[in-house]
Amino acid sequence: FKEFYSKEKTIELRQHYIPICTQLFYHDNPLKIVRASGTYMYDQLGNKYLDCINNVAHVGHCHPHVTQQVHKQTGACETNNRYLHDNPIILAEKLCKTLPEDLHQVFYTNSGSEANDLAMRLAREYTGNYDVLVLDNAYHGHLTSVVELSSYKFKNEKINKPKEHVHIVSTPDVYRGKYRNDEHTDEEKLCDLYVKDLMNVVEDAEGRGRKIAIFLIESFQSCGGQIIYPQTYLKKVFKYLQSKGILCLVDEVQTGFGRSGTHFWAFQTYDGDLCPDFVTIGKSMGNGHPVAALITKKFLTENFYKNGVEYFNTFGGNPVSCRAGIAVLDVIGKENLMENAREVGEYLIMKLKEIGNTYTLVGDVRGRGLFIGVELIKNVKTREPAIDEAKQIHYKLLEHFVIMSLDGPDHNVLKIKPPVCFSKDDCDFLCEKLNLILKEISLEENK
Numbered sequence: 217f218k219e220f221y222s223k224e225k226t227i228e229l230r231q232h233y234i235p236i237c238t239q240l241f242y243h244d245n246p247l248k249i250v251r252a253s254g255t256y257m258y259d260q261l262g263n264k265y266l267d268c269i270n271n272v273a274h275v276g277h278c279h280p281h282v283t284q285q286v287h288k289q290t291g292a293c294e295t296n297n298r299y300l301h302d303n304p305i306i307l308a309e310k311l312c313k314t315l316p317e318d319l320h321q322v323f324y325t326n327s328g329s330e331a332n333d334l335a336m337r338l339a340r341e342y343t344g345n346y347d348v349l350v351l352d353n354a355y356h357g358h359l360t361s362v363v364e365l366s367s368y369k370f371k372n373e374k375i376n377k378p379k380e381h382v383h384i385v386s387t388p389d390v391y392r393g394k395y396r397n398d399e400h401t402d403e404e405k406l407c408d409l410y411v412k413d414l415m416n417v418v419e420d421a422e423g424r425g426r427k428i429a430i431f432l433i434e435s436f437q438s439c440g441g442q443i444i445y446p447q448t449y450l451k452k453v454f455k456y457l458q459s460k461g462i463l464c465l466v467d468e469v470q471t472g473f474g475r476s477g478t479h480f481w482a483f484q485t486y487d488g489d490l491c492p493d494f495v496t497i498g499k500s501m502g503n504g505h506p507v508a509a510l511i512t513k514k515f516l517t518e519n520f521y522k523n524g525v526e527y528f529n530t531f532g533g534n535p536v537s538c539r540a541g542i543a544v545l546d547v548i549g550k551e552n553l554m555e556n557a558r559e560v561g562e563y564l565i566m567k568l569k570e571i572g573n574t575y576t577l578v579g580d581v582r583g584r585g586l587f588i589g590v591e592l593i594k595n596v597k598t599r600e601p602a603i604d605e606a607k608q609i610h611y612k613l614l615e616h617f618v619i620m621s622l623d624g625p626d627h628n629v630l631k632i633k634p635p636v637c638f639s640k641d642d643c644d645f646l647c648e649k650l651n652l653i654l655k656e657i658s659l660e661e662n663k
């Protein structure tokens with residue numbers, strides 16, 4: 217596809233037609249991408265950028281098998297979920313094989329937000345309770361019901377004050393959270409402090425007569441700053457909450473489909489026996505084609521039906537979206553991409569740690585597989601976030617043709633979650649540029 221408008225004209229028209237709140241990356245000089253392939257994207261001038269952040273193009277931008285399968289299915293039939301078709305069944309079978317046996321009921325949706333919203337409906341129907349428990353700095357989507365839970369958003373948006381039915385627990389972030397690994401280096405001890413914190417929030421809410429239906433948690437917290445929790449946190453809090461009848465949801469929208477390198481779903485990296493009540497997935501599922509899902513247990517869906525609910529979603533589970541999902545799973549298997557995420561992720565973390573050892577600006581390098589965060593700080597002792605420096609690095613990386621994003625509550629964490637076909641050469645390119653920029657910035661700071 218060629219450019220239809222010049223970049224300047226596109227910007228001018230976008231300002232007129234597209235609401236200002238739908239922000240662009242690099243808004244001072246946004247990128248106009250016209251083509252993409254594998255781990256690279258190309259602008260209208262033909263410049264080639266290494267994509268370190270697009271976890272939607274999971275198996276690589278415009279993967280030929282996925283695009284060919286979508287094209288073929290689009291030409292064959294595109295109906296809705298009210299007709300029998302093999303594709304939603306084949307996809308459900310493949311997905312459920314990767315999950316605990318009890319999780320075998322699949323609702324197809326068009327977005328992660330819809331999947332999380334639907335889970336809340338099911339949980340409320342089943343428990344008869346209304347309230348929701350979430351981590352601090354969480355993000356679970358843009359619908360009214362889920363943006364209310366997303367303190368990542370409402371902290372900065374005056375219109376979205378926390379609601380009475382939303383109970384927020386401290387994120388078990390041992391680097392920057394409430395309990396840090398500088399004071400209590402034993403991870404298990406830190407974990408227990410965070411578990412206690414959650415129990416206190418639940419007990420306090422219940423003491424005020426509030427009744428909690430569901431706990432939502434990302435398996436690794438992404439927008440909150442690429443956080444990996446202490447190893448036993450999920451097991452302990454699920455045990456506590458499920459014994460109280462509070463249902464547990466893992467949001468795998470950012471983290472699923474083998475990104476962790478060792479397990480298909482990130483929650484499985486903590487404990488092989490964990491069995492949440494809901495798993496929500498999206499983003500990577502169609503490699504760019506809009507498809508998402510809620511996977512849950514039969515007693516919950518039967519209860520929903522018994523209460524008279526009929527679920528219909530016009531586009532959810534259509535044959536084309538499901539074909540995209542099947543193709544993605546096939547590519548992950550055929551190209552061994554989970555193993556690639558493990559091997560390349562380990563290599564990248566090692567290289568980033570080497571860089572981190574050279575510059576005090578790098579406070580922490582953490583991650584699993586190709587889900588990695590580099591936290592930038594001003595002061596080793598206080599861990600004061602290096603907000604301006606992070607911004608500078610972000611822009612300088614772009615000058616070197618590397619697309620990166622910043623996240624975390626202070627926007628001081630370099631967020632790395634590329635397509636899982638990322639190669640060691642891609643890592644070398646990224647690290648060479650990052651090293652160069654950190655050297656430049658450190659020299660400037662020493663002037």
Ligand code: PMP
Binds near residue numbers: 330
């Ligand atoms: N959950 C998480 C963890 C997300 O990161 C997102 C999107 N960034 C969503 C849910 C919502 O997904 P969608 O944008 O597809 O509605």
